[in-house]
Amino acid sequence: MKGRDLQRHLLTGVSYFIPFVVAGGILIALGFLFGGIYVFNDSNLAAQIFWIGKDAFGVMVGVLSAYIAFSIADRPAIAVGFIGGMVANRIGAGFIGGLLSGFLAGYVVLYLKKINLPAAIRSLMPVLFIPVIGTLIVGLATFYLIGPPATWLNTTFANMLNNMSVSGTVIISLILGAMMAFDMGGPVNKAAYAFALAASQNNNWVPMAAVMVGGMVPPLAIAFAMLAAKNKFTEDEQGGLTGCFIGAACFITEFAIPYAAADPLRVIPSIMVGSAVGALVSYMAGVSLMAPHGGLFIFALANKPLMWIVSIIIGAIAGAVMLLVLKPVLKADQQKKKSESKVGLDL
Numbered sequence: 001m002k003g004r005d006l007q008r009h010l011l012t013g014v015s016y017f018i019p020f021v022v023a024g025g026i027l028i029a030l031g032f033l034f035g036g037i038y039v040f041n042d043s044n045l046a047a048q049i050f051w052i053g054k055d056a057f058g059v060m061v062g063v064l065s066a067y068i069a070f071s072i073a074d075r076p077a078i079a080v081g082f083i084g085g086m087v088a089n090r091i092g093a094g095f096i097g098g099l100l101s102g103f104l105a106g107y108v109v110l111y112l113k114k115i116n117l118p119a120a121i122r123s124l125m126p127v128l129f130i131p132v133i134g135t136l137i138v139g140l141a142t143f144y145l146i147g148p149p150a151t152w153l154n155t156t157f158a159n160m161l162n163n164m165s166v167s168g169t170v171i172i173s174l175i176l177g178a179m180m181a182f183d184m185g186g187p188v189n190k191a192a193y194a195f196a197l198a199a200s201q202n203n204n205w206v207p208m209a210a211v212m213v214g215g216m217v218p219p220l221a222i223a224f225a226m227l228a229a230k231n232k233f234t235e236d237e238q239g240g241l242t243g244c245f246i247g248a249a250c251f252i253t254e255f256a257i258p259y260a261a262a263d264p265l266r267v268i269p270s271i272m273v274g275s276a277v278g279a280l281v282s283y284m285a286g287v288s289l290m291a292p293h294g295g296l297f298i299f300a301l302a303n304k305p306l307m308w309i310v311s312i313i314i315g316a317i318a319g320a321v322m323l324l325v326l327k328p329v330l331k332a333d334q335q336k337k338k339s340e341s342k343v344g345l346d347l
Helices: 003-035 045-073 076-090 094-113 125-162 166-182 187-200 206-228 241-249 253-262 264-284 295-301 305-326
Strands: none
Touching (some): 003 094, 045 094, 206 295, 253 264
């Protein structure tokens, strides 16, 4: 079992998990937007939107666990992982408990699949023995072994965030913002996003606002830099200007990748600084965002929509200024040179 394999299993689980988070988070936020802060006490349309979102949130830990297990041991592990995740959710172990139960379920099922049984009952393995035995093992292990420390960690984490000093807030916001820009959609980016998701489960949506700022700043910082000094970018890179604005608006950090690949030593530090600054402004302004995706299209769901947009712009300006300071002016023949990282610029 290698670290790369663990990372692959985790990212598989996260990729299936995110649509549930996005749907649940945005619908909950829309419910509050249309029905007010006490929408859960009503029975109108806004309340139904809110509760549908809560239903999506209610299964997201199970989905995370299920598809981590699926990545490890294929389809027979889905049910075992899902139920283990739901047990983790029920006892308050949350995201961390679901993650651990998913790995446990995957390797338990992988072991069960290797047991040699008579041919007459082998066909019952995926529909009877694995679901029943695997679920029993994983469910009990989650309740008695994984649950208590994970629940303690969640509670400690929530208390830490709620009681964090100003200096602690500054540090965590800078780190989260820089992580979102470091590998632009890779494992480090997803780790910062996972931190914000864990915080949201404790009804702290401030990190989510900061993380989304950190993810939107990189392509916008590059776009601002191109607008300010086109002579520092190749013609191919300039052709991706519109794409950078679209990527920023849609919270798709990956639009910055071609530029980072072409000039990593200048671009990556610049966008990391920009994202860190933007996240810091958002954090210090107390902006919260009860929607885990959607970019500018869900700005009205922030508690301080205007301040949230301002934090994005400030971060992008900071990143653009640093990039312009670091990047040299290109000669005419260099500007016309085909970019080696052209793929993706015309998206």
